[in-house]
Amino acid sequence: MTGRLSCFGWFLRSRGLVAVVAYLTVGMVCAHHLGGDLVTVPFAGSRSVDVGLGPSSLSGILASVLFSSPDPQREQAFPDRPIRTMRVVWAVIVLVWPVAWAVLFNGDQPISQRWVLWFARNHVLLVGLAMVASVVLSVAWAWLPGTIFVLSCWILGTKDSAATPYWWALLNQSPLAPLSLAVSAALVVVGMVLQWSTPRTPALTLAAACVGGDGVQKWLIRSGHRWRGEIMNTPNPRVAKLADQIRVVVAETLERRVKDPRLGFVTITDVRLTGDSRDATLFWTAMGTDKEIAGTEAALESAKGMLRSTVGKRLKLRYAPTLTFVRDATPETAKSIEDALARAAASDAEIARRSQGAMPAGEADPYRHSDEEE
Secondary structure, eight states, X not given: OHHHHHHHHHHHHHHOHHHHHHHHHHHHHHHHOOOOOEEEEXXXXXXXXXXXXXXXXXXXHHGGGGGSOXXXXXXXXSOHHHHHHHHHHHHHHHHHHHHHHHHHHHTTOHHHHHHHHHHHHHHHHHHHHHHHHHHHTOGGGTHHHHHHHHHHHHHHSBOSTTOOBOTTOGGGSOTXXXXXXXXXXXXXXXXXXXXXXXXXXXXOOHHHHOOSOHHHHHHHHHHHHHSTTOSOOOOOHHHHHHHHHHHHHHHHHHHHTOOOTTOOOEEEEEEEEOTTSOEEEEEEEEOSOHXXXXXXXXXXXXXXXXXXXXXXXXXXXXXXXXXXXXXXXXXXXXHHHHHHHHHHHHHHHHHHHHHTTOOOSSOSXXXXXXXXXX
């Protein structure tokens, strides 16, 4: 359970904590001011509109930003099945939150129940439209259809000073109007299906995915067992490119700027970057004695801060990844294998040398054949 909550918290961070907190706050405020008074339509003094259209529209339009991710690499860190489930759960929370507060604030007043229904219908309709738009258009333009529809209903949606709505002005209609209810339900159903079925960008490796802590890591591993094949090993091209750029920048900086006398001739063999590009592991190797290699390792640790700052400036990163240096044991392993092969070859050569000119201890052919007499 703790792992699931940690993963959902990680998902909310991918949506932007500022946007999430702003929506939850504005949703409560809008639910407290449902309206009920008529105001004159701008640029049309002979027509009126209910002022309650504003709060329900504001909460629905603001919800559109919550179906996008300002930090998409956090979302890439999850297998497909969990991220789909979290999208749907989050969509339900976005739908229910302001409506629940509207019922809490006004549900005990019979005169306000109609406005609660009206607020709920408009909010659900606009959220459903935002869910569809975030997939059909793009997450950057998910707010646009809802905004255009709200402005159209506000300015052009009524016929007279009594705020009589046109048939297409669904937001102005009675809360129980069949057409508005049908459209709202259809948009929510289609939006939920799209949120579930739309694949996210390629997943990262499991090691890169588990950057959210031990709880997230353990839960993802269990999820991978339950949802077979969902944890993919397809690398993210952007992360791979960034890792290669970090390797080049660090290698050049070590060669030109680091003047530590302990630093030997270092080669950066590989760089591995986590899915959110926050942590980089650099594998290095160096020539020399054990004492010289230990000095090189100490020099790398002391230059870590300067190297991280240089990486951030050279690559123009908003957040420079932390750097961890790990000695690459590949050369030593290769040398030990070569030594073992050389010893085996020398042993084979020695056995072949000793066997030259040697005679069998017994007969040349000690085996019994079938044509021989018993």
